Amino acid sequence: MKLSAPPPPPPPPSDGNPGAGAPGTPDEQPSPPSGASPAAETPTLPAASAVAPAALKPLTWPAWYSGLDAALAGLVVAFAFAAASFVARNSDAWLHLAAGKRMFAGEYVPGGSDPLSYTAQGRTWVNHSWLTDAAAYLLYGGAGQLLVAVKALLVAAAFGLLIAIRRPAFSLWPWAALACVGVLACAPQFALRPLVVSMFLFAVTLFVLFRMPRGAAHPKRLLVAIGVTFWVWAGADQWFFIGPLALALVLAGELIQKYVFNSPGEPGDTPDTEPLVRLPDVATLAKALGVGVLACTLTPHHVRVWELPFELVGAPGAEIDLRLRSMLLAPTDGDYIKNASLGYNLNGLAYVVLFTGGATIFGLGPARIRIGHVALWLGLAVLSLFSIYAIPFFALVAVPLVAAQLNAxxxxARLRTWGDPRTRLLVIGASGGRVLSVIAVCALGVMAYPGWVHPDVVDPAYAKRLAWGVEPDPALAQAAEQFQAWRADGGLPDDARGLVTSTELANYIAWYAPKEKVFINGRFRHHRPEITDYLAVRKGLGLVRIPDEEPDTRAVAAVLKSHGAEYLALHGGAAETPQMRARAVLAAQRLYLQWGQWSEWYVSGGTVVFGWRGDGAKPSFAALALDPVARAFGPGAAKVPAPELTQPLRQDADPLVEAFAQAPRPAPAGAAEARAWIEYKEALVTRVRIRQQLSVELFFYGPAVQHALHYPVLIGADARGMTRFPARGATPETQAELRAEADALRAIPLLALRAARRAIAEDPDHPDAYFALGLALADPDLPLPEGERALGQITAFRQCRVRLPRPERYKRGQFSVSGTEAALRLAQTYLGQPLVWRDARNREVVDYTGFPVDAAPLRGMLAQPLFRERNGAVSRGEPADQRTAAVMFNGAAFVLPLDLARQELELALQYAPLDIGGDSDERLQASVKQVEAFRREVEDVMIRYKGRYDASRAAAPKIPMLVGRAIQLCMPGEALRILNDKETDFEKEFGRDQLGAAQLLVALDLAVGRIEDAAETLKNLSGTTFGGPTLQWLKYQKAVLAGEYKQAGDLWESLNPEVGALDTLPPPGAGVPKERVLETVQALTRSKNPEEVLNRMLVAPVGLVPEPLQIVPQWFWLQSWESLRQLLQQRLAGQLQADSNFFTRRGVLYLLEGDTPAAKERFKNALRKAPAGWGVPDMNSAQADGYLKLIEKAAGRLPR
Structure with a gap:
């Protein structure tokens, strides 16, 4: 770096010869300075000819350079626009929109007090972005397309201004290339924030400083431009101080240049040999700095405007919180350097290139540079090392300063003839470099469409793809709207306060719940005094983990009490990391189990709101208590939309197609809601168990329990609010709470199931929704039999697993469910319970039950009962000795897909290393070893069954027999392979039973969870004119498993046409239809000729007057009539029960669908009145009666 005297004066005008012209133009050479000494004369040799050969003429720069450079600059500006064009999902965008809305509503005036929080009431809110907030609100328009487009235009304009700083006489190529690198370095900060406005205004400042004409003709232009720019900047963003800082750095450098190096700047216009316009003199710079500082101060905030951003000053203890620590990251932090989502990516590389490249060029470059330029570059380079949010300002400064040095x-460069190696290298390098630059920028523009020019994201649904709009998180928006609803209906009075532990949710509340004031939100600099209490609450809940320090909710209660708060909100949704989501779940579980002090108010989408009792319960504590019964059975229950059953796309999707044509969507909100209900149910079950245990010990044993060893535990539980039982028995209040909890246990499974079904309808290709459905179907309190729930779980878990990316494309944390968990769950559900016994050699033998099947006709086609032999062994299908074998599980039949379970376990082991990653947790490593042992155990069982199957296959049986043998030997996957083999000729192999083979294929697909394949086969069979009830039953089962409850209900009614026939049955006598008598005889005797059986039963006596020999026949005749009457009564009772079961099942289907009024009518119909005169009791369903009572309880109660 040379810091000697200023450059010489400009050269004389060009004489028009080739190579002459303005120095630095692409196709011309600069003339030597006028002050240089003439070159020494050399002797002239006689020329070989009068005219020199054309080949010896000096080369000139190609004329096409200027056009290509201009195109390159245009492409870079377009690339900047594309890189900044993506959907805004950052929660603080809603905070700024809310501030703008309040300004136009007259609820907030810049420089006034805080309208968004109660902790800062009366304290001036220094809102540095009040101008930006107002403009953003005007541009929002409800969807935000225009707002995001304007943001992208600001970014493009910023880099356009940087390129425009170049003086026309110099090459445009280095400016465009460095601007492209600058776009990449700045891209992580292109979110919809006021920081983007700061980038633009800083680019304006640099343009004014380095390019704006000035001098005697424009004495005040610089001062006016700086004053206006800085005044706007001070009302646009908290980083406005960068402008005065830049001027101060330049001024300091010029002072050093003038007084230390004794080299003041030359007055007058800038010579053509200098790539940047000369800086103003020291006096002008000082005036500009003073005007700029004054302009910043003359805002509504006055001197308070000079607050540094939170990203630079932080707060005591902020580093322990992940969210706050992310705000304080520096490029030198290990978390930033090693994380692909932060700095270990193309953007971080661009920053390194600008930093190291600029340092190298400044240090080793041959061109002279002023100290003011060095001070500006060095000052912002140092600032960028303190915060990643300062990187864009350094990048904006580096582009013109480094590009100018490259121009110099x-x-x-001097071009000679083509034969000169250095000349050839210069021309080829310049030409190739320009072409490669154009190709690179075009490639980056293409990469901007799927968001590949931004830091990597775990979930591709959140990639910053080319789009315009502001997209809210549905779960956060719904939770925020709930607060607004509580305020609007008076559930939360005006003086009620709460504490929201998630700043993401607090930011949403600012927009969606304008009546709600929060404890703290994303304005960390403004809420710096509250951060200590905020961190204490998060530590007390376990959201912030401190080594060797357990969470303590008493600290939470202390903070709430000190601020007069009465509720607490937790959030662990999609915006949080998997670690934070897990911590939020554990925190909610802690509060669930302290029901004496905490009352759950809201559960949905990762958000849980609790009311706090404190010293005394306020009316809202009970008034807003969550009411699952009203939500599940009340008139406001939402119906489940019809699903779309499609083949999975994610596993088979090409990465390029997925990136450019089939963009994945974020997880539907219903998936998180379903899991939240499941977690709440688990806590409620634990709570009920604790209540029962403690109530028995505290109330029935009295003083005796005080001497028990665990009595201190009970007292501690009572002190923590886990019990609220009085000393001498339960009060009516606690009895009502117990009844309400029992009702909730039946309502919550329906809420979880419906939420999962809604999520599937919203996005039928997202695995989280199907996994949530599988978890919901595992609940035994659902009104479904065990076998049907098991079949539903298999279907849901398999639909989840096949929608996960294959291991080679899988990313850890991409979904709420991990690949290992999905595959392992499916395998475990396939296998069922383990069965262990000892063989004759006393060796342990292991087998599995499989999953129960009670749905017709799958049971008859696929399932097998289990038998326990006399020696303890378990046999499947047929016992070895029918005389001594005992049927197991009350005769339930099972299907064991052993071959498919083994495949899933192998897949789980492929996902496991990816899910664990570099985690060295010993528990995770141990869990992988357990899965490996599990797989080996299943492999051993598989060997036994496969050996028997291979022996059968060696006999070369026909396809139908081989398929049956595979099913019998627990290999339905093999049976499906045979049936789906393209070489299998159904007509040849199955003959007239092709329909039966197709039905078997459907049954196998349904049994192993391949519901999409079953649906396609059923669709192909829809034109079949025969098939009987079996095909209809398969369609019904498919509809139930797919969540097509309306279609399932219609099929259910068509399969039971005789329902209601007893309503018109006359009393016993001649009016009873003969057809009913014959039907009864046939049903109970299983005779093919019921009329003949009836005639034998009803033989009349020989004579009208009984003789001694006729007494016995007459007695038998009378007994026959009595038997017939009993048969009719038995049949009648069975039909009444069948009718009751029919209406109960139909009501359940309506209930699953969410149609409560229709379900209520069907449950009422489940009470079947017996026909008069038959002596048969009325029939009813306990299940229907129980749900009918819940529906009646929920009537008139608004869902809470």
Whole structure:
């Protein structure tokens, strides 16, 4: 770096010869300075000819350079626009929109007090972005397309201004290339924030400083431009101080240049040999700085405007919180350097290139540079090392300063003839470099469409793809709207306060719940005094983990009490990391189990709101208590939309197609809601168990329990609010709470199931929704039999697993469910319970039950009962000795897909290393070893069954027999392979039973969870004119498993046409239809000719007057009539029960669908009145009666 005297005066005008012209133009050479000494004369040799050969003429720069450079600059500006064009999902965008809305509503005036929080009431809110907030609100328009487009235009304009700083006489190529690198370095900060406005205004400042004409003709232009720019900047963003800082750095450098190096700047216009316009003199710079500082101060905030951003000053203890620590990251932090989502990516590389490249060029470059330029570059480079949010300002400064040095360096380039190696290298390098630059920028523009020019994201649904709009998180928006509803209906009075532990949710509340004031939100600099209490609450809940320090909710209660708060909100949704989501779940579980002090108010989408009792319960504590019964059975229950059953796309999707044509969507909100209900149910079950245990010990044993060893535990539980039982028995209040909890246990499974079904309808290709459905179907309190729930779980878990990316494309944390968990769950559900016994050699033998099947006709086609032999062994299908074998599980039949379970376990082991990653947790490593042992155990069982199957296959049986043998030997996957083999000729192999083979294929697909394949086969069979009830039953089962409850209900009614026939049955006598008598005889005797059986039963006596020999026949005749009457009564009772079961099942289907009024009518119909005169009791369903009572309880109660 040379810091000697200023450059010489400009050269004389060009004489028009080739190579002459303005120095630095792409196709011309600069003339030597006028002050240089003439070159020494050399002797002239006689020329070989009068005219020199054309080949010896000096080369000139190609004329097409200027056009290509201009195109390159245009492409870079377009790339900047594309890189900044993506959907805004950052929660603080809603905070700024809310501030703008309040300004136009007259609820907030810049410089006034805080309208968004109660902790800062009366304290001036220094809102540095009040101008930006107002403009953003005007541009929002409800969807935000225009707002995001304007943001992208600001970014493009910023880099356009940087390129425009170049003086026309110099090459445009280095400016465009460095601007492209600058776009990449700045891209992580292109979110919809006021920081983007700061980038633009800083680019304006640099343009004014380095390019704006000035001098005697424009004495005040610089001062006016700086004053206006800085005044707007001070009302646009908290980083406005960068402008005065930049001027101060330049001024300091010029002072050093003038007084230390005794080299003041030359007055007058800038010579053509200098790539940047000369800086103003020291006096003008000082005036500009003073005007700029004054302009910043003359805002509504006055001197308070000079607050540094939170990203630079932080707060005591902020580093322990993940969210706050992310705000304080520096490029030198290990978390930033090693994380692909932060700095270990293309953007971080661009920053390193600008930093190291600029340092190298400044240090080793041959061109002279002013100290003011060095001070500006060095000052912002140092600032960027303290915060990643300062990187864009350094990048904006580096582009013009480094590009100008490259321009100055190119002045020394001299082109000679083509035969000169250095000339060839210069021309080829310049030409190739320009072409490669154009190709690179075009490639980056293409990469901007799927968001590949931004830091990597775990979930591709959140990639910053090319789009315009502001998209809210549905779960956060719904939770925020709930607060607004509580305020609007008076559930939360005006003086009620709460504490929201998630700043993401608090930011949403600012927009969606304008009546709600929060404890703290994303304005960390403004809420710096509250951060200590905020961190204490998060530590007390376990959201912030401190080594060797357990969470303590008493600290939470202390903070709430000190601020007069009465509720607490937790959030662990999609915006949080998997670690934070897990911590939020554990925190909610802690509060669930302290029901004496905490009352759950809201559960949905990762958000849980608790009311706090404190010293005394306020009316809202009970008034807003969550009411699952009203939500599940009340008139406001939402119906489940019809699903779309499609083949999975994610596993088979090409990465390029997925990136450019089939963009994945974020997880539907219903998936998180379903899991939240499941977690709440688990806590409620634990709570009920604790209540029962403690109530028995505290109330029935009295003083005796005080001497028990665990009595201190009970007292501690009572002190923590886990019990609220009085000393001498339960009060009516606690009895009502117990009844309400029992009702909730039946309502919550329906809420979880419906939420999962809604999520599937919203996005039928997202695995989280199907996994949530599988978890919901595992609940035994659902009104479904065990076998049907098991079949539903298999279907849901398999639909989840096949929608996960294959291991080679899988990313850890991409979904709420991990690949290992999905595959392992499916395998475990396939296998069922383990069965262990000892063989004759006393060796342990292991087998599995499989999953129960009670749905017709799958049971008859696929399932097998289990038998326990006399020696303890378990046999499947047929016992070895029918005389001594005992049927197991009350005769339930099971299907064991052993071959498919083994495949899933192998897949789980492929996912496991990816899910664990570099985690060295010993528990995770141990869990992988357990899965490996599990797989080996299943492999051993598989060997036994496969050996028997291979022996059968060696006999070369026909396809139908081989398929049956595979099913019998627990290999339905093999049976499906045979049936789906393209070489299998159904007509040849199955003959007239092709329909039966197709039905078997459907049954196998349904049994192993391949519901999409079953649906396609059923669709192909829809034109079949025969098939009987079996095909209809398969369609019904498919509809139930797919969540097509309306279609399932219609099929259910068509399969039971005789329902209601007893309503018109006359009393016993001649009016009873003969057809009913014959039907009864046939049903109970299983005779093919019921009329003949009836005639034998009803033989009349020989004579009208009984003789001694006729007494016995007459007695038998009378007994026959009595038997017939009993048969009719038995049949009648069975039909009444069948009718009751029919209406109960139909009501359940309506209930699953969410149609409560229709379910209520069907449950009422489940009470079947017996026909008069038959002596048969009325029939009813306990299940229907129980749900009918819950529906009646929920009537008139608004869902809470």
């Amino acid at each position: 360096f190119s002045l020394g």
